[in-house]
Amino acid sequence: MPSQANARPAKSRFPCVHPGCRATYQRKEHLNRHLARHDRAHRFCCPHCSSTLARRDDSPTDFSSSDLLRRHVRIYHPDRQPPSARTPKACSNCHARKERCDGGSPCARCARRGASCSRNPHLDLAHEEGCENVSEPRELLSVDLVASVADASRWIGHEYIDIYFNKFHPIWPFLHRTTFYPAKEPCILLQSMLMMGLWIKGDREARHTAMKFHDRLLSAIRAQKDQWHVPESMGNPDDSKPWPMATYQSILLQLIFAVLTAKPEVQLDLNCRFRLPEPTYELLTALVATCRRLGLFSYPNMLARHHPTAPVALVWVSVEETKRFGLALYKLCRLCSSSTSTSRANTDSGADELLTLADLDFSMPDSDDWWNVASTTDASTPRHTGWHSTARDNRNPGGWISQASAHLRDPGVRLDWI
Numbered sequence: 001m002p003s004q005a006n007a008r009p010a011k012s013r014f015p016c017v018h019p020g021c022r023a024t025y026q027r028k029e030h031l032n033r034h035l036a037r038h039d040r041a042h043r044f045c046c047p048h049c050s051s052t053l054a055r056r057d058d059s060p061t062d063f064s065s066s067d068l069l070r071r072h073v074r075i076y077h078p079d080r081q082p083p084s085a086r087t088p089k090a091c092s093n094c095h096a097r098k099e100r101c102d103g104g105s106p107c108a109r110c111a112r113r114g115a116s117c118s119r120n121p122h123l124d125l126a127h128e129e130g131c132e133n134v135s136e137p138r139e140l141l142s143v144d145l146v147a148s149v150a151d152a153s154r155w156i157g158h159e160y161i162d163i164y165f166n167k168f169h170p171i172w173p174f175l176h177r178t179t180f181y182p183a184k185e186p187c188i189l190l191q192s193m194l195m196m197g198l199w200i201k202g203d204r205e206a207r208h209t210a211m212k213f214h215d216r217l218l219s220a221i222r223a224q225k226d227q228w229h230v231p232e233s234m235g236n237p238d239d240s241k242p243w244p245m246a247t248y249q250s251i252l253l254q255l256i257f258a259v260l261t262a263k264p265e266v267q268l269d270l271n272c273r274f275r276l277p278e279p280t281y282e283l284l285t286a287l288v289a290t291c292r293r294l295g296l297f298s299y300p301n302m303l304a305r306h307h308p309t310a311p312v313a314l315v316w317v318s319v320e321e322t323k324r325f326g327l328a329l330y331k332l333c334r335l336c337s338s339s340t341s342t343s344r345a346n347t348d349s350g351a352d353e354l355l356t357l358a359d360l361d362f363s364m365p366d367s368d369d370w371w372n373v374a375s376t377t378d379a380s381t382p383r384h385t386g387w388h389s390t391a392r393d394n395r396n397p398g399g400w401i402s403q404a405s406a407h408l409r410d411p412g413v414r415l416d417w418i
Contacts, residue, residue, distance in 0.1 A: 160197025174324040189246045192253040230290045275339040285353045297326040299362040323365045330355045357405035363392045
């Protein structure tokens with residue numbers, strides 16, 4: 001065995017290919033770690049101006065990226081607070097993507113992408129003010145899902161919102177896409193839409209995350225039932241209060257999702273409807289009862305929610321949204337039954353628990369072309385020529401769905417078909 005004096009160091013097999021750098025390493029993983037340092041430190045952006053700062057690796061003064069950034073801010077931006085010398089907490093974008101964050105306000109990576117950085121003190125807080133748990137959807141999304149978003153400058157959930165509108169919305173069109181603005185929508189609605197988009201995406205990771213959303217949102221909806229449910233003991237509801245349509249739409253999305261994800265062993269009743277678990281069925285009946293007590297599906301009540309001087313387009317969108325929500329809720333009711341109750345064909349009380357055509361005191365919605373029209377100048381105004389002259393006359397009760405139901409249902413005929 002050779003003596004220690006005659007031992008020679010092993011030859012370095014992995015040299016650094018970065019210009020001006022002569023470092024060599026015996027192990028490839030050490031070289032990769034070294035190259036990553038070049039990528040992080042060689043170029044980075046100032047968060048307060050358009051300057052791109054560079055550090056020469058062969059500089060006689062060993063400035064780290066944070067040191068150089070602090071010096072730049074002190075010289076060129078004396079009115080700004082230099083970043084702390086301590087290792088900063090990564091912004092939400094860098095944390096989600098498992099990238100090194102330089103701690104700037106905004107950080108250099110977000111500034112380079114044009115993305116909204118959670119460390120930016122001047123960030124528009126409109127989204128956060130309307131959504132206290134705005135970071136929760138981002139935290140629920142796994143790293144793989146975050147990395148799959150094509151354009152990192154967009155909000156991380158936009159991909160799944162797009163899936164919602166492109167795939168789910170044509171089947172269940174009860175949201176108005178043209179006036180939908182994520183920064184102004186309540187968290188519960190955004191998260192419900194994310195949940196649906198994740199599920200429709202279809203891969204295992206996305207569906208697992210969708211189920212997490214569903215479990216959390218259902219728990220929140222049940223825990224805060226006193227804030228949206230109108231019990232029979234309350235008496236006449238206050239007509240001056242606005243209807244929390246976003247909450248009702250979110251509950252409807254959760255119920256639709258519950259049917260979509262029903263286990264294969266869930267049985268159908270004799271009317272070929274899904275027997276919902278009792279907690280889910282109770283949530284459905286609570287939503288139906290609340291809508292009935294508010295008179296939500298009465299066209300005169302829809303108009304009464306708006307001042308006579310309100311813009312016609314605004315009233316039209318609100319009325320159409322309520323109509324389409326009512327039809328979607330009715331459609332869901334036709335798919336479901338209780339796991340403990342008997343067939344609705346054999347009991348009158350069971351039929352009253354869920355929505356019927358007789359509850360829908362409004363005419364059919366107007367054209368889908370108007371509902372889905374996109375306008376960059378005035379998103380709330382139907383743009384089609386002749387809209388006022390061809391819109392349905394909702395003032396005539398003879399054209400309401402509830403009136404038509406009298407011709408479709410006969411108390412003497414027990415066949416349950418509508």
